[in-house]
Amino acid sequence: MADIEPAALVRQENRRLAASGTGLRLEIRQQRLGLRGPLPCPKGTPARPVQRISLGLPATGAGVAVALEQLERVRQAVEQGRFSWEPWRRRPPAAAAPAPEVAQAVAPPEAGELRPALAGFEAAFFADPRRRRRPAGSRSTWSGAYRPYLRRLAELAANTRGAAVVDAPLLERVLESYPLASRSRQQCGIALGALARHLQLALPDDWSERSGGYGLHVARFRGLPSDARILELAAAIPNPRWRLAYGLMATYGLRNHEVFFCDLSALAPGGDRVLRVLPTSKTGEHQVWPFQPDWVERFGLEGLAESAVGLPRVCTDLRRTTLQQVGRRVAEQFRRYGLPITPYDLRHAWAVRTIHIGLPDTVAARMMGHSVAIHTRTYHHWITRRDQQQAVDTALARLRPS
Structure with a gap:
């Protein structure tokens, strides 16, 4: 995906969307990605006029990967009758702001530099060619193995004065918030380790040891x-x-x-x-x-x-x-x-x-x-x-x- 110009990539994806019968399309406006298509009227009438949603994502290959995820979520919400304009209205206009689901589920409203950092991490995650080969598995992995720990990261940042910037001490506090030798602590270590690599943050030498220790013996061998x-x-x-x-x-x-x-x-x-x-x-x-x-x-x-x-x-x-x-x-x-x-x-x-x-x-x-x-x-x-x-x-x- 990274080898194709963003505009050409958007055209390619829109042709695929049209062939699949989806009414929504990607578009580029002022080098930012958005969605365009028939959406529920904000006034609550039955009409579905063509409207725009600004995603605030950069027009890059990684941005397109995340934009497609957002498009699919919007499509599902519309089809299931649970679409709401409220999250999109509350999105800040900052150029680097993440997609709404990231903003709601991961970053607090006042997160500062935390928000673009997490949005960029999500974009890189889904843009990985290995993950694009298995999109359903990637969505499940992100939802179950990454998002909960990034949400905890955002919560701790929101409750810690001056912690709007992601750094190694903040990641350590998040890790230590989980019980020793627990499955959640181990997975947190994996998720935050990946985030640290993405942001080029140096973690403590004993990070793996501190986040590990999970095994079936910890949970009474699960009473197999x-x-x-x-x-x-x-x-x-x-x-x-x-x-x-x-x-x-x-x-x-x-x-x-x-x-x-x-x-x-x-x-x-x-x-x-x-x-x-x-x-x-x-x-x-x-x-x-x-x-x-x-x-x-x-x-x-x-x-x-x-x-x-x-x-x-x-x-x-x-x-x-x-x-x-x-x-x-x-x-x-x-x-x-x-x-x-x-x-x-x-x-x-x-x-x-x-x-x-x-x-x-x-x-x-x-x-x-x-x-x-x-x-x-x-x-x-x-x-x-x-x-x-x-x-x-x-x-x-x-x-x-x-």
């Missing part, structure tokens, strides 16, 4: 269910569609939303039963094998091979929903049935199963769609126990008489 308990709980789910979803997560260690974004054709009789998680998922395309393999029949998953209609009726149109919302629907259903475990407990149990059978960590991490570093950190307890047991077995073998 045994295989027998997993099968027992499945029988307690009254809806057969949700039993199938449960079975897929248990057998393949899928994330909540991945249940609905898989190629299930390999489950057909004679198939190799290797699922392909689609590129539209959070971490992109990857393949995953069943552990336990006999659970494919036990849960009756073969019937999903020809069509996924047997799964729960959940909206998966990423023009109208997000991966995070799909995943939240699964978690809500677990609570509705009163299950004493979470969907991620099934995923973690799958991972521990692969450790016990000796699957290499690099292979298991790839199947789970995350890095080896995250895999090692998350499952440190079981990996350490396995490696120590192997060392003990080897040492004892040398003591046995030949």
